Amino acid sequence: MALPTIVSKLPDVGTSIFSVMTQLAQECGAINLAQGFPDYDPPLALQEALTRHARTAGHHQYAPMPGLPRLREAIAAKTARVYGVPAPDPATEITVTCGATEALYAVLAAVVHPGDEVLVLEPAYDLYGPAIRLQGGVPVYVPLTSPTFRPDWDRVRAALTPRTRLIMLNSPHNPSGAVLSAADLDTLADILADTNILVLSDEVYEHMVFDGQPHGSVLQQPALRERAFVLSSFGKTYHATGWKVGYCVAPPALTAEVRRVHQFLTFAVSTPTQHALADVLAADPTHDQQLPAFYQPKRDLFRELLAESRFELLPVPGGYFQLARYARISTEPDVAFAQRLTREAGVAVVPVSAFYHNGHDEGLIRFCFAKQDTTLRAAAERLRLL
The missing domain is CATH 3.40.640.10 (Type I PLP-dependent aspartate aminotransferase-like (Major domain))
Incomplete structure (x- = not known):
């Protein structure tokens, strides 16, 4: 019996690059600066409130x-x-x-x-x-x-x-x-x-x-x-x-x-x-008013740690991502460079071409700096060796 034919609504779309790079980071034991999530917990008061309401009839x-x-x-x-x-x-x-x-x-x-x-x-x-x-x-x-x-x-x-x-x-x-x-x-x-x-x-x-x-x-x-x-x-x-x-x-x-x-x-x-x-x-x-003072030091620390590296860091007015050019390190396409960086340097990032519908590649990668300082320091130590 023939199986039903499925015509995909998104035939050109695969697994999200964020999931792909996170999985690669896990496979390689790399520091994950790819996917945009913190490696620290929510405020304790919020955790306690959730526990309290989970026990409320x-x-x-x-x-x-x-x-x-x-x-x-x-x-x-x-x-x-x-x-x-x-x-x-x-x-x-x-x-x-x-x-x-x-x-x-x-x-x-x-x-x-x-x-x-x-x-x-x-x-x-x-x-x-x-x-x-x-x-x-x-x-x-x-x-x-x-x-x-x-x-x-x-x-x-x-x-x-x-x-x-x-x-x-x-x-x-x-x-x-x-x-x-x-x-x-x-x-x-x-x-x-x-x-x-x-x-x-x-x-x-x-x-x-x-x-x-x-x-x-x-x-x-x-x-x-x-x-x-x-x-x-x-x-x-x-x-x-x-x-x-x-x-x-x-x-x-x-x-x-x-x-x-x-x-x-x-x-x-x-x-x-x-x-x-x-x-x-x-x-x-x-709480929300305290976030600039919480995240700006992380941005500044990460930029300071990479200041002597061969990455060219772009300005970061907001958010919790740092874009960087890697032209002084490699001429590879950004996807290939991001994958090699994960496997060989042990730091996972996102290639910025993933944010373009046509894969436009300007030789940029994205780091997430919403991480503990110890994570940022460990990642920067590896990145400075490139």
Whole structure:
């Protein structure tokens, strides 16, 4: 009997480069600076809160589909406090999701129709393109130029067509760490003023902006806020990427569309986890404000440790990744170099070509410095030998 023929919706997509490099690191016993996760635990108060709620009767069943009311209320208060804006309505403008990844997919599934174009500033997180294509949408890539990876708004304007449905932003940017300014957001608002184009703003690294600079959220630009989905990540903010809890802030009409999809995608997020996050948001409302002072020393230490190496380090205004050129070490393609670095030097990294739909290779690799100082020192000791 013949087996059914399967026609893949993503025939050109394999296993994520982050999973590939992490597995290679495990096989080789390498220090993993590839995948973007810390090697230290969440705050003790958050762990204790989770334990407490895991032992609380009634906290093991489904949470309400949009998220626990008390957590949404805490998110609303945090948003107003951090960004100095009117608090979003917890009932109609905030949805708790299974990480920002689910929020992003739910947004695209909710608003992108077959044939719609979605502008993506590239390099971009590798989820963006496939998620757009799975909705029948057409990714339209607008390049960001190294070493600053700043948007060229004239190129963005030129890329718009009557079929453009949405533009995707990411600030602080993965992989480069570039940060959008208030002036950037004002410019984008002007570009979109007479259009029906929506905005998806991926702001999961919002609390990791350095050198005294603020994070410019789309929520602070009124003309953009009324057409935007803004995504945040508790996993990034609380060093708990494995908890997979994020949220989406959007106007009521847009939130309603996200929830139409969310209810059939994951329906609800872990109940005790939501209670734990609500507890720590209330008990320590300044945690997010402490993150720049927590991460900037890690950035500075890693850069100092590699200052005498043959890597050329690019600027890192935000996020927790360091890009580096390796032209003084090798002329290999970045994938080959990253694999050899993992096998021979014992340090796993991500080749930046993985962030381009066409594998564009500028001879750059990405390090994650969200690690303990001892990890960064051990990795740098190996990298300086190259």
